Amino acid sequence: MTTQSFHPPERTLMGPGPSDVHPRILEALSRPTIGHLDPVFVEMMEEVKGLLQYAFRTENRLTLPVSAPGSAGMEMCFVNLVEPGDQVIVCKNGVFGNRMQENVERCGGTAILVEDEWGSPVDPAKVEEALKANPDAKVVAFVHAETSTGAQSDAATLCGLAREHGCLTIVDTVTSLGGTPVEVDAWGADAVYSGTQKCLSCTPGLSPVTFSERAVEAIGNRKTKVQSWFLDLNLVMGYWGNEGGAKRAYHHTAPINPLYALHEALVILREEGxxxxxxxxxxxxxxxxxxxxxxxxxxxxxxxxxxxxxxxxxxxxxxxxxxxxxxxxxxxxxxxxxxxxxxxxxxxxxxxxxxxxxxxxxxxxxxxxxxxxxxxxxxxxxxxxxxxxxxxxxxx
Amino acid sequence: MTTQSFHPPERTLMGPGPSDVHPRILEALSRPTIGHLDPVFVEMMEEVKGLLQYAFRTENRLTLPVSAPGSAGMEMCFVNLVEPGDQVIVCKNGVFGNRMQENVERCGGTAILVEDEWGSPVDPAKVEEALKANPDAKVVAFVHAETSTGAQSDAATLCGLAREHGCLTIVDTVTSLGGTPVEVDAWGADAVYSGTQKCLSCTPGLSPVTFSERAVEAIGNRKTKVQSWFLDLNLVMGYWGNEGGAKRAYHHTAPINPLYALHEALVILREEGxxxxxxxxxxxxxxxxxxxxxxxxxxxxxxxxxxxxxxxxxxxxxxxxxxxxxxxxxxxxxxxxxxxxxxxxxxxxxxxxxxxxxxxxxxxxxxxxxxxxxxxxxxxxxxxxxxxxxxxxxxx
Known part of the structure; x- marks a missing residue:
């Protein structure tokens, strides 16, 4: 068995992510680890929340990085907003629409599919039709930037339609955040998740998410417990200090050094504008x-x-x-x-x-x-x- | 809003984790990021699996790090082994036994509690009694090393009792792995999870897990889909190359640099013995x-x-x-x-x-x-x- 350290080659990363990580971010990763309840670390967590609000263009108080990759961020949105029996309109025009359907079904919900060709954007007319045909639908879920094809959908229009019909929205911005306009508040989107390893050029492993007040209210009105303990926003909010008051409730141990890296990535984004x-x-x-x-x-x-x-x-x-x-x-x-x-x-x-x-x-x-x-x-x-x-x- | 980089103070970490991270591990974190499907990275993933088998003292083929903290490792064990209606004997002698109970209930299972004082180990006599009283129980879950109290339970005896009664075991070794003997094969444990930020002295954020052939078989015989897409072992196995064949199925993007760090932590453990x-x-x-x-x-x-x-x-x-x-x-x-x-x-x-x-x-x-x-x-x-x-x- 090996006892050799691993020394990776130096690659240029021009695939669908991870992208090249800025040297400042790699350096930030190697700063000394401190405790996750250290007051200095808690202050940095607050800064990360503020910087993510900037990146997402939102005032949402509930804006934070999930301590796991983008697919866990996706799952956090679904397990918190979808209860058994709920109807969810899922727009499928690539791999990640399929995954949304899987998420809905594993939450005990019913996925109503709106399908478009791979490589095409989601067609708002079809979404409107589905909304009219399914007046009990609770959520519309779609991918803003399909990583499997490179097609971008019109998030403002899709969120607007959903609102008109009284639906919440779940929006995948994994590949768009930091690269093309993501306007969470202007769109009126309700639950939005992303990843760190695309246009933020950070290492993979964290998933920035943001939830509107409407979404927070819907979570508060759930009839059942969230099926995932790790992704239950009621618990995660307490840890990230979103329940008011200075005290944080222990939930899990945050990935300290990857959060240093995300902080640095966001500082770089802020510097560039x-x-x-x-x-x-x-x-x-x-x-x-x-x-x-x-x-x-x-x-x-x-x-x-x-x-x-x-x-x-x-x-x-x-x-x-x-x-x-x-x-x-x-x-x-x-x-x-x-x-x-x-x-x-x-x-x-x-x-x-x-x-x-x-x-x-x-x-x-x-x-x-x-x-x-x-x-x-x-x-x-x-x-x-x-x-x-x-x-x-x-x-x- | 801040545009300042974050520079943590240098602390000595003698709490319940994270522990002081070895300078070699911090350096490993900052090595150049490469793609998660890069053949060189895939080779490193294989080495991590082998090194984890060494640390867990197991031949289990299904041994890998979950791309999220220890509480997600715990949840992976429960969501894969517990189906709605299953009875699980949960031993409670601290915070993490409580969390196990939460996990069972969120999987739709019934938790049968065996309680001991905080600070005491789990009492095998009580567990035996519960096994006798509940012949339909499917799993026994207990914490080997309770991080909330510092008490260690007799894992070999508890796993032996569970086997005698035809039950699988879920064992929390978050605080024990690398610090006190964890003998997965000698115990005959079935699903074991740990963390990286305790006796492995790595940064927090990953959760090593290992599953016996009996556990893999039980997962294969499930009547329902695993409720979590992110933690579904059927999918994770494909990603980590555990389905035989050289091809890996894309599941999520592995946290590249934290895995460099875990590899280095395990190489250091192997060097020391x-x-x-x-x-x-x-x-x-x-x-x-x-x-x-x-x-x-x-x-x-x-x-x-x-x-x-x-x-x-x-x-x-x-x-x-x-x-x-x-x-x-x-x-x-x-x-x-x-x-x-x-x-x-x-x-x-x-x-x-x-x-x-x-x-x-x-x-x-x-x-x-x-x-x-x-x-x-x-x-x-x-x-x-x-x-x-x-x-x-x-x-x-």
């Missing part, structure tokens, strides 16, 4: 797009609904896509993502998230992709991608 | 005990059942215990733990866990406690604690 971060993601996407198209490759998602931070590129015919990714990893230390589920073998997912959304990464990625694809005999226009991207970056 | 780590915890406890008793203070738990790594010391009369802890923290950067629940105001909990179980920490702690208690006018024998501990350490 949220709008500037959105603009940077958009600008970098334009440069990548210029290069990808100059090479003769095309995008899977329509321009109108395309996420700048997650670029689904159609794999050219006759290419061994897994070998291309392996060569990029082995020869260039560059990670790009494969397609998930039905998208496997059809698309690559190139992430431009957070610290990875940089000119350096784009030129690196286009150059490496050009070299490997040419070498693999793909029908591309070699030599054009990098200059096309440079021209865009120069105009940025 | 598990038996040597147990012996060190025992030796350090003897030194602390000599000092505490020389000062005129006493232990809350009987010597026969006392955990060396978690020392519950009875608070001397007339002392403002919260002020003592604050002064230790502010003047000496030393954290010791308060009592939880009914133990609040009655005991302090002094941890000697992992990297914190050192001569330096003991002398530091006894010296600081002596100084603060004397200054607060407590009736102690000042000046005797440090020499008494030193004499023991010299003989060690």
């Amino acid at each position: 949220l709008e500037n971060a959105w603009a940077r993601h958009a600008r970098m996407h334009e440069a990548l797009k210029a290069g990808i198209e100059a090479m003769g490759l095309s995008f899977f998602v329509d321009e109108a609904h395309r996420l700048p931070q997650l670029n689904s590129v159609t794999i050219p015919e006759g290419v061994d896509e897994a070998r291309v990714r392996s060569r990029l990893l082995e020869q260039y230390n560059l990670e790009i993502g494969a397609g998930l589920g039905p998208m496997a073998g059809k698309i690559w997912r190139i992430g431009l998230m957070g610290h990875s959304a940089s000119a350096t990464n784009i030129l690196n990625c286009l150059g490496a992709l050009d070299a490997v694809l040419s070498d693999e005999g793909a029908a591309i226009q070699s030599g054009r991608a990098v200059p096309a991207a440079m021209a865009k970056l120069g105009n940025g | 598990l038996e040597n780590a147990w012996a060190r915890h025992a030796r350090m406890h003897e030194a602390l005990k000599a000092g505490i008793e020389a000062m005129g203070l006493s232990f809350f738990v009987d010597e026969a059942h006392r955990l060396p790594q978690l020392n519950s010391v009875t608070i001397p009369e007339g002392v403002d215990e919260a002020r003592v802890r604050s002064r230790l923290l502010e003047q000496y950067n030393l954290e010791i733990g308060a009592g939880l629940g009914p133990m609040a105001g009655k005991i302090w909990r002094i941890g000697l866990m992992g990297h914190s179980a050192s001569a330096t920490n003991i002398l530091n702690c006894l010296g600081a406690l002596d100084a603060v208690l004397s200054d607060e006018g407590a009736a102690i024998q000042s000046g005797r604690a440090v020499p008494a501990a030193m004499a023991k350490l010299g003989n060690g």
Whole structure:
């Protein structure tokens, strides 16, 4: 058995997440561990809440990071808002819509499905129809930014429709937070979760969440106990000091060092400014797009609904896509993502998230992709991608 | 709002966890983040599984770290093994037995309580009685090392009794793993969970778990879906490569850097040797005990059942215990733990866990406690604690 320390290679991370972690965040991770009830740590927890309100654009008091990855943040939203017998309209246009359906069913709820093609956004007309056909529905759940396809849905419209019909909303912003506008208060969204390892460029493992007063009220009016002890917001609120009063009730031991890292990631976001971060993601996407198209490759998602931070590129015919990714990893230390589920073998997912959304990464990625694809005999226009991207970056 | 980075003070952590994190582990945390599907990372995941088998003393194939704190590890055991209508014998002798009861009830099971005084171990005779009285019981759940009191129960006997009566066992080893003998295979335990921030001296946030073949079979025979998607072992097994075959199914994004840290913590444990780590915890406890008793203070738990790594010391009369802890923290950067629940105001909990179980920490702690208690006018024998501990350490 091994007794050797593990020393990872240095990769450039341009898949669907994790993204490249800023050196300041890695350094923050290694600061001395202190107790989770230490007054100095509790003060930092308050700062994290405030910084997350900034990132989510919300005044919601109940805004905090769950001590587990994004899929636990998703589950927290469902187990707290859905009770046995509840009807939930679930919009499915990718992997994470499927997962929402699983969550509803495991809570004893009934999922009413609104389906759209993978790669398309959620169609508000279909959602409206479902709302009209199901007047007892309690919640509408949808993914703002589908990580499996790179399509963005119109969260403002969908939240507005749900409200009109007296429904709460659960919104997945795992891939959008920090990359494209997430406007929790302006949308009127009720339960919103995200992840740390996408456009916040932090290490994976935590899930920022925020809940509106309407959601808090609904949780207070539950007829049954939340089925998960770990994710029960009534208990988590006490731990994060959201029940008023200075005293915090012990619930679990917070992951101290990962929270240092999230704090630092949010400080960096605040320094750059949220709008500037959105603009940077958009600008970098334009440069990548210029290069990808100059090479003769095309995008899977329509321009109108395309996420700048997650670029689904159609794999050219006759290419061994897994070998291309392996060569990029082995020869260039560059990670790009494969397609998930039905998208496997059809698309690559190139992430431009957070610290990875940089000119350096784009030129690196286009150059490496050009070299490997040419070498693999793909029908591309070699030599054009990098200059096309440079021209865009120069105009940025 | 703050835009300042957070710089924690340097504390000595002698509470009930987190314990002092080894500098090598802090350094490991800050290594470059790579993708969770990177072949190099997947290889490291395999090493972590092997190292955890070593720490748990088990051949169980299903041995892995849950991507969330110990309370999620606990919940993983219950949601996978308990179905609605199941009877579970829950042994309660502290805070974590209560939490087990909550878990059973939230799974739709019935908890049959076997209660013992806080500070006492679980009484096997009472458990046997409960097994005889409830022939349909499916699981016996108990805490090996109660973090709220510092009492250790006889896991081998309790697991043996459960087996005799055809029951599975769920065992909490959060505070024991790496500190006192945890013998999963020799006990014949079925579902065992732990934490990283106690005697492994890693940062909090992950929960090592291990499941016997009997447990895996029981999970395979479930009539209902596991209520938690995030903690469903059928899915987690696919992610951790436990379904045979090289391919891993995407489930969630593993917390990359915290897993580097756990790997390093386990490499350090392996270097020291598990038996040597147990012996060190025992030796350090003897030194602390000599000092505490020389000062005129006493232990809350009987010597026969006392955990060396978690020392519950009875608070001397007339002392403002919260002020003592604050002064230790502010003047000496030393954290010791308060009592939880009914133990609040009655005991302090002094941890000697992992990297914190050192001569330096003991002398530091006894010296600081002596100084603060004397200054607060407590009736102690000042000046005797440090020499008494030193004499023991010299003989060690």
